[in-house]
Amino acid sequence: MAQKTFLSQLKLNDFRNYAEAALSLDERHVVLTGENGAGKTNLMEAVSFLSPGRGLRRAVLADVTRVGAEGGFSVFAKVEGMDGEVALGTGIDGEGEVSTRRLRINGTPAKSTEELTDHLSVLWLTPAMDGLFTGPSADRRRFLDRLVLSIDPGHGRRASDFERAMRSRNRLLSEGRFDPDWLSAIEAQMAGLGVAMASARQEMLGLLRTLSATSEQTPFPSPVLALDGYLDEVADQPAADLEDLYLNMLRENRSRDAAAGRTLDGPHRSDLLVRHREKDMDAGRCSTGEQKALLIGLVLAHARLTATMTGFAPILLLDEIAAHLDEGRRAALFNLIHELGGQSFMTGTDNSMFAALGDRAQFFTVGGGSIRN
Numbered sequence: 001m002a003q004k005t006f007l008s009q010l011k012l013n014d015f016r017n018y019a020e021a022a023l024s025l026d027e028r029h030v031v032l033t034g035e036n037g038a039g040k041t042n043l044m045e046a047v048s049f050l051s052p053g054r055g056l057r058r059a060v061l062a063d064v065t066r067v068g069a070e071g072g073f074s075v076f077a078k079v080e081g082m083d084g085e086v087a088l089g090t091g092i093d094g095e096g097e098v099s100t101r102r103l104r105i106n107g108t109p110a111k112s113t114e115e116l117t118d119h120l121s122v123l124w125l126t127p128a129m130d131g132l133f134t135g136p137s138a139d140r141r142r143f144l145d146r147l148v149l150s151i152d153p154g155h156g157r158r159a160s161d162f163e164r165a166m167r168s169r170n171r172l173l174s175e176g177r178f179d180p181d182w183l184s185a186i187e188a189q190m191a192g193l194g195v196a197m198a199s200a201r202q203e204m205l206g207l208l209r210t211l212s213a214t215s216e217q218t219p220f221p222s223p224v225l226a227l228d229g230y231l232d233e234v235a236d237q238p239a240a241d242l243e244d245l246y247l248n249m250l251r252e253n254r255s256r257d258a259a260a261g262r263t264l265d266g267p268h269r270s271d272l273l274v275r276h277r278e279k280d281m282d283a284g285r286c287s288t289g290e291q292k293a294l295l296i297g298l299v300l301a302h303a304r305l306t307a308t309m310t311g312f313a314p315i316l317l318l319d320e321i322a323a324h325l326d327e328g329r330r331a332a333l334f335n336l337i338h339e340l341g342g343q344s345f346m347t348g349t350d351n352s353m354f355a356a357l358g359d360r361a362q363f364f365t366v367g368g369g370s371i372r373n
Contacts, residue, residue: 002307005120005315006343007047009078013091014069016042017369025362027080029337029344031354034366040347043366044124044317046075047345049090051122052113052149052156056317061092061101081119082312088119117153121306124317125299133274133283133291140272147302148204151309155200162193166263169250173258183254190266191247194230195239197267201227202235208298211305212277219332220297221290222277229270274298292324296333303340313342321346322353331356 006027012018017039023030032040041057045064048056055064065073074091089104090113103110105119123146132139148155169186172179205225212222227235231242249265250257257263274283276294283294299316307313316337322330334356337344348354351363364371 002311002313002341003082004341004343005079005081005312007077007079007315009076010043010046011074011076012043012046013074014066014071015046015073015075016064016066018042019066019069019369021369021371023364023371025343027343028359029346029357029361031351031357031361031363032345032347032366032371033349033351033354033363035349038367039369040366041126041319043371044126044319044345044347047077047315047317048122048124049075050077050079050088050120050315051116052153053146056124056126056319057128065092079120082310083119086119088116114153114156117149121150121310121312121314122317123150123299123303123306123314124319125295125321126317126319127323129295130288130292132295133286137269137271140274141268141270144201144204144272147208148200150302150306150314151204151207152200155197158193158196158200162190162197162267165189165193166266166268170257170262173254174261176258178254178258184251187247187250190250190263191243194246194267195242198227198231198235198242198270199239201267201270202232207305207309208301211301211308215301215304218297218300218336219329220293220300220336221279222301223283223294223298224275224277225298226273227270228273230265230267232270289324296321300336300340303342307340307342313340315342316340316344318344318346320348322348327356330354334360 004027007025009025010023012021032043034040045055045057072092074089076089079086079088087106090101092101101113103113103116105115132143145155145159165186169183169190172183205227208225231246234242234245253265274294275281276283276286276290279286283291286294303314303316321333325333330353338360346354354361364373
């Protein structure tokens with residue numbers, strides 16, 4: 001069984017609707033209940049800032065600071081993590097467009113938020129993700145990249161470096177500056193990064209397929225996953241050959257991309273395809289309830305994979321997870337979550353929806369910018 005990572009303390013200052021807030025926790029799951037708009041999801045968002053990126057809402061950092069606060073926000077947590085007990089602190093300095101995120105680990109400034117992945121993995125499922133299978137492909141790529149990041153911390157850096165190189169290429173093409181040496185250098189960088197990104201995504205899907213084939217059945221359907229788009233039809237070729245293919249593609253299509261005003265080929269155009277295995281149906285054509293169940297099954301499968309690959313169970317943030325499940329399926333879900341071995345944060349409007357958790361969870365009531373047992 002994977003080792004547990006968990007938060008033992010969480011403190012917020014000027015975060016969303018909280019001037020100050022503090023939670024003392026043990027290794028049990030955490031249930032946050034209260035009326036809609038009480039601030040339950042805000043607490044989860046604070047925990048999500050203990051991972052790289054912009055949190056579960058993908059918020060502009062300046063917008064996270066409490067209205068009327070002087071300065072920025074801060075999130076502090078004591079964590080029993082992959083490398084033992086650690087104190088993590090993050091927030092922003094400055095205001096408006098000049099605000100920058102800072103991170104301290106045991107009181108020492110960190111060079112990058114990627115260092116957070118040395119201590120814990122944080123995964124989430126929110127109502128905003130319910131339209132994942134019917135929404136734009138960009139949402140599915142972002143979702144997949146978050147999956148990859150949990151076991152390959154360098155993936156986020158590769159993706160941001162690729163985007164930066166692609167923006168440089170787009171700018172040169174739009175300005176009509178077809179300098180072959182300059183463009184070739186940028187395109188060579190894009191080819192190396194793009195193939196590495198695609199390979200990491202394919203590896204993640206392969207690992208999930210293997211896990212699905214060896215896992216016991218659950219009340220949640222198992223998804224069939226595939227990638228469609230950039231070099232996916234030749235993904236089994238050596239990386240060097242794929243880089244050459246992509247590099248030639250970029251060179252040959254400079255005029256076309258200049259006319260379009262953007263790069264039309266690359267890992268930024270791939271799409272994650274999901275099918276309902278048992279019904280043999282595209283996820284986008286399934287009912288709303290089936291899509292929700294598929295998404296839960298996928299997130300739980302990824303959590304199991306993360307625990308298997310790292311040896312440590314991830315922290316799960318499950319917003320309104322029980323809202324549309326019947327009593328039997330809720331109980332089964334809680335058992336699956338508990339069997340993962342990690343700490344989970346769950347929200348809802350009614351304590352009774354979480355009765356099946358019993359003493360496996362701590363219960364808190366949220367309202368009016370405060371939290372009480």
